[in-house]
Each structure stands twice: as structure tokens, then as C-alpha cells.
Amino acid sequence: MDGVLLGEYVLRWLHFLFGFTWIGLLYYFNLVQIPSLKNLSPEAKAEVFKEGSIARTALFYFRWAAVGTVLVGLALLGHKGMLVQALTLSGPTNLRGLGIGCWLGIVMLLNVWVFIWPNQKKVLGIIPATAEEKAAAGRTAMLASRTNFLMSIPMLFFMEAFSHGLN
């Protein structure tokens, strides 16, 4: 095995490790945590969001896994000489399909850092906010997270299908 091929395998492996962590936590938030929190009292919610809680730890891995997934994914495409064609949606159909998956992933990453995390900081009390502001921030973060949940469905299809033979 030559070094170029080894680099490709390592980058793809890292891309999967970061990606599974990111999307796994995204699905945990949307399918488990958000629906479950509706049934909790304000006191119980405060307990869930306190420093060192499961929710805060999950959010830490969630947002940094998102960064790792996209950066390593772009590095992998660059390593294979496909980056420009994929991001400009040019070239053969499989590369254009992969490019659609890339753009969905990039928009999802921006969604994490521009909408979800800043609003979660208000909900968690990292940024001071009134009760009304916290409620509004919580709803914005939830809808942004649901948007990512929605986009993850075509993103995963375009990533896996066009990387594994679909033309």
C-alpha cells in the first residue's frame, strides 16, 4: 500500500469517527432529549443543564465533532483531487452528488455554530438571559437542530450512495 492510499484510508476513517459522533448526537438530541425534556419541570430542566451534566457534555462533543467531520471531509476530497469539482457541483454525476452531500454538511456545520450553540448558551445560562429570552432561545435552537436533522437525511444519502458506486 502506498502512502497516498494510506492517507486516504486514514482520512476516511477519521471522517467516519467524527461523523458518527456528530450525527449520532444529533439524532440523540432530536429523537431522545428534546422530546423527553418537554415532560420535565423547570427544576428538573435546570438540573439537566447544570455544569458537568449529560446535556452539556453531549453538546461539547456535538459541536466539535461537527467541525472535525467537515474539516476532515474537505481534506479527504482535497487529498483525492476532487475538492473543487465537488464544491462547484461539476464533473461526473457521482462527484456532483457527493458535492450536494458536502454542501448539506457545510450548511449543517454553520447551523450548529451560528444558531444552535449561541442559543444553547442562553438556555444553559452561560450567557445571561431572562426567562422569556431563554424560552425563545430554546425554541430557536430546537428548530435549528430539527433543520439539521432534516438535512442529515439527504446528506447521508448523497455521501454514502455516490461514494459507493451510484452514478
Added chain:
Amino acid sequence: MKNPLETPGTTIVLGLLLTAALYGGLRLTAPATVPAESTPAVEASEAPVADETSTSETATVETGATESEPVASGDASASAEAAPAEPATP
């Protein structure tokens, strides 16, 4: 009206619809792999073709296309479609 994103189930349905829409858009905008004017008139054979180069030459003879109008344009799948069951002798 309730926002469909508030429920995971409706979000999943929207995700599947978005996938279908994007895939349909990708298919509709896919560039043609074989030019229409060079499509051979002969019926395609399903016989496997071992030698891509000789297949292209054979198809060129069968369709009457000149050298300036390549049949397959380097596309292996198009070559296989254009190949007759019994390769003609040039």
C-alpha cells in the same frame, strides 16, 4: 398551524422528500454521456465484451460512422451497448 419541524416524524418525512427532490434534480441536470447523433442504429447486444478497443472499432463499422464521429467517446458502458453479438471483420 403547527411547524412540521416540531415533530421528529414529520421532519423525517420532509427529509425523505428533500432527498427525492435533490436526487431528481441531480438526475435531470446530469450531462448526457453519449451524444445522440452517434447512437448506433443496430440493436444492442448483451454479450460481454472483453476488448474495449476492438468493440469500438467494430461498432464504428456497423453504424457507418467515420473516425471523426467516435461511437463510444471513451465510455466503456456505451461501447458494450454498441457491440454486436458477432464482431464483423473490418
